[in-house]
Amino acid sequence: MAPRAASKTAESSDKVSVICRALRRAIIEQALEPGAKLPEDSLGERFGVSRTIARHALGQLAAEGLVELRRNRIAVVATPSWQEARDAFDIRIELERLVVRQLAGKLTKAQIATLNAHVDAEDGARGGSDPVSIRLATEFHILLAHMTNSPILVRYVSEVAYRCCLTLSLYSRPHSSECAINEHRAIIAALVKGDEGKVMSLMHSHLDSVASRALVAPAPQRGRDLLDILAPYAEEGDGDRVVKLPKVVRAR
Amino acid sequence: MAPRAASKTAESSDKVSVICRALRRAIIEQALEPGAKLPEDSLGERFGVSRTIARHALGQLAAEGLVELRRNRIAVVATPSWQEARDAFDIRIELERLVVRQLAGKLTKAQIATLNAHVDAEDGARGGSDPVSIRLATEFHILLAHMTNSPILVRYVSEVAYRCCLTLSLYSRPHSSECAINEHRAIIAALVKGDEGKVMSLMHSHLDSVASRALVAPAPQRGRDLLDILAPYAEEGDGDRVVKLPKVVRAR
DNA sequence: AGCGCCTCAATTGCATGCAGTTTGGCGCCC
DNA sequence: GGGCGCCAAACTGCATGCAATTGAGGCGCT
Numbered sequence: 264m265a266p267r268a269a270s271k272t273a274e275s276s277d278k279v280s281v282i283c284r285a286l287r288r289a290i291i292e293q294a295l296e297p298g299a300k301l302p303e304d305s306l307g308e309r310f311g312v313s314r315t316i317a318r319h320a321l322g323q324l325a326a327e328g329l330v331e332l333r334r335n336r337i338a339v340v341a342t343p344s345w346q347e348a349r350d351a352f353d354i355r356i357e358l359e360r361l362v363v364r365q366l367a368g369k370l371t372k373a374q375i376a377t378l379n380a381h382v383d384a385e386d387g388a389r390g391g392s393d394p395v396s397i398r399l400a401t402e403f404h405i406l407l408a409h410m411t412n413s414p415i416l417v418r419y420v421s422e423v424a425y426r427c428c429l430t431l432s433l434y435s436r437p438h439s440s441e442c443a444i445n446e447h448r449a450i451i452a453a454l455v456k457g458d459e460g461k462v463m464s465l466m467h468s469h470l471d472s473v474a475s476r477a478l479v480a481p482a483p484q485r486g487r488d489l490l491d492i493l494a495p496y497a498e499e500g501d502g503d504r505v506v507k508l509p510k511v512v513r514a515r
Numbered sequence: 516m517a518p519r520a521a522s523k524t525a526e527s528s529d530k531v532s533v534i535c536r537a538l539r540r541a542i543i544e545q546a547l548e549p550g551a552k553l554p555e556d557s558l559g560e561r562f563g564v565s566r567t568i569a570r571h572a573l574g575q576l577a578a579e580g581l582v583e584l585r586r587n588r589i590a591v592v593a594t595p596s597w598q599e600a601r602d603a604f605d606i607r608i609e610l611e612r613l614v615v616r617q618l619a620g621k622l623t624k625a626q627i628a629t630l631n632a633h634v635d636a637e638d639g640a641r642g643g644s645d646p647v648s649i650r651l652a653t654e655f656h657i658l659l660a661h662m663t664n665s666p667i668l669v670r671y672v673s674e675v676a677y678r679c680c681l682t683l684s685l686y687s688r689p690h691s692s693e694c695a696i697n698e699h700r701a702i703i704a705a706l707v708k709g710d711e712g713k714v715m716s717l718m719h720s721h722l723d724s725v726a727s728r729a730l731v732a733p734a735p736q737r738g739r740d741l742l743d744i745l746a747p748y749a750e751e752g753d754g755d756r757v758v759k760l761p762k763v764v765r766a767r
Numbered sequence: 768a769g770c771g772c773c774t775c776a777a778t779t780g781c782a783t784g785c786a787g788t789t790t791g792g793c794g795c796c797c
Numbered sequence: 798g799g800g801c802g803c804c805a806a807a808c809t810g811c812a813t814g815c816a817a818t819t820g821a822g823g824c825g826c827t
Contacts (some may be wrong), residue, residue: 277586278811305544313812315567318779322531322571324777326578328667335779335818350665357609413602415678417581419671428669429587530781554808565782570809587809589790 266419282310282320289400290329290340291309291428292394297342297344301330327422341429345478346428352474355423358491359404361465362420363450368457375455381406382447401428425515427474435477443473534562540543542581542592543653543680544646549594553582563685567642571712579674593681597730600682604726607675609655614672615702617663617729626662627707633658641657653680655699656744679726695725 286306289295306317325332331341343351370378385399401424408420446469453462549695558569560753577584585641595603622630637651644656655677698721705714 283533304778314779315811315813319571319574322574323578326575328670329816336820345782347665347667348607349668353613354671356665357613358606413599415571415599415602415606415675418580419606419675423671425665551797556808559782566809567783589789589808 267504278310278312278316279320279323280314282306282317283323283409285310286320287327287329287425289397291425292398293432294394295340297340297433299340300342302340302384303338325409328426340435341426343426343430346433348434348478349474351423351430352470352478354469355420356470358416358420358423359466362404362408362411362416363454363466364459365416365461366407366411366454367459367462368454370410370454375451378403378406378451382444382451384442385447395503397428397431398413400443400447401425402475407450429478431477443469524601530562530564531572531575534558534564534569535575537562537581538572538576539581539677540650543677544650545570545684546646549592549681551592553590553592555590556739559711560762566687580678581714592673593678594685595678595682597686600686600730601726603675603678603682604730607679608670608674608719608722609667610675611659611718614656614660614663614668615714615718616708616711617665617668618659619711619714622662622706627703630655634696637699641745644658649680649683650731652693652699653677659702679729683729695721696725 286295286301295301301321303314304319306320307314310317321330321332323337324330328343330338330449358473359432381399381403381471385396385403388396388399404424405421406418408417411417446465449464450465450469453465456462538547538553545655553573553575555569558572559566562569564607573582573584573590574581577590580595581593581711582590584590633651633655637655640648656676657669657673660669663669669741698717702714702717702721705717
């Protein structure tokens with residue numbers, strides 16, 4: 264099986280993809296919460312580009328489901344409904360089962376080392392519910408997808424994983440993800456062992472447990488008061504990476 | 516189970532989505548073949564908008580994998596590799612199994628009628644390999660996805676189905692799709708009967724057979740000579756719907 | 768005081784203009 | 798005759814400018 268070229272899915276030029284990456288990261292690290300406003304001007308100013316580019320980036324992120332674009336209205340970070348979150352997890356389960364099915368018993372030594380290193384990093388950044396470890400946990404799954412060498416699979420797994428990540432900030436209590444790390448280790452072990460069925464069911468139950476830990480109430484009142492949540496971020500954001508919110512307003 | 520709002524996935528404003536839809540359709544009907552050039556100017560002129568909008572539309576389609584965007588180069592209709600085609604079908608199988616799993620035994624009378632009407636239409640537009648019946652066959656699957664009321668699932672199934680459609684124009688011989696119509700009918704029947712396992716395996720084998728009919732050779736020399744294939748389309752395109760190709764050039 | 772209208776700042780929708788890059792065609796040299 | 802290099806045209810990358818829409822605050826009316 265010859266290694267295929269690692270083609271970039273789309274991510275047109277450069278400036279656009281830089282903004283996309285930055286916003287994606289800000290969103291999944293919950294520096295930008297669902298409902299946060301993303302005015303084209305502010306984005307452009309923050310990243311030193313024109314509105315045209317910022318707009319294009321927002322378009323891409325909207326295509327990924329991370330932001331919502333309403334005609335003539337300010338773009339906002341997407342606020343998936345509980346049902347959409349559930350759907351996303353269902354899809355994710357199927358996709359990631361496919362990933363591990365393709366990978367079982369086929370990992371190279373280098374790949375195994377990479378995976379172990381990543382999980383070690385997850386272990387290092389402990390804190391369970393802090394944004395960075397959530398991001399790392401998500402990236403573990405994306406890393407797996409990359410190893411299939413299937414750009415399409417990478418794209419879909421990434422997208423849906425980001426979406427799931429986004430829902431965690433909406434519907435999850437400060438859940439601990441340490442157990443998830445152990446599950447990651449178990450998945451690696453099963454992959455190395457090459458037991459297809461085992462690793463598929465491991466992945467299934469792993470994601471299922473993440474989902475059920477996260478999506479607790481059928482329809483919680485949107486968690487806490489958005490105003491409170493946003494407050495600490497609105498004034499300074501993350502300094503270097505995150506667009507500063509122009510005003511603190513109750514989103515919607 | 517309350518009916519969820521049929522949210523539009525992204526498709527920002529209007530003009531952009533009009534162009535996207537038109538191009539998507541032109542591509543899956545094979546009026547625009549893989550490799551066909553899509554200069555922003557021509558698109559803008561054709562649709563009566565500025566390059567900015569055409570560019571944005573191309574960005575969206577690139578995010579869907581239907582066109583390829585290379586920096587400083589003319590955008591072209593995507594030319595998936597044989598391996599990518601195979602990957603797309605693998606993903607599609609999983610996604611559509613999920614669709615029918617969710618749908619089994621849950622279709623309303625109206626939905627059943629809609630499905631039957633669609634298959635009748637497929638039957639009417641017989642011709643097996645003509646672009647319209649290929650499009651209809653694809654839309655049958657998208658119609659199914661819609662009935663899950665899961666916008667995310669709709670999006671992914673649509674995208675991956677379009678991609679598969681695109682590969683058909685590259686790698687398939689003038690295959691007949693009449694058998695596919697019967698398989699569609701069988702799927703509807705199984706859905707109505709509510710036999711989850713049955714309908715999932717039906718869908719699996721249906722897509723698998725489409726894939727294997729289509730993806731015949733492991734690595735055919737890109738099918739026939741692209742120049743020959745393009746010739747009849749290059750001069751006139753489809754008149755009203757399709758952007759006219761500026762020149763006949765061997766793509767690549 | 769409460770309610771509704773109206774105006775204006777904020778923001779998006781879109782086109783155009785300019786600069787930089789690629790293309791491919793012509794001419795020159797070997 | 799064939800290959801190499803230069804040049805103009807074509808095209809993209811991006812910013813800016815203008816018109817249109819929104820929504821929010823202020824004003825007057827009841």
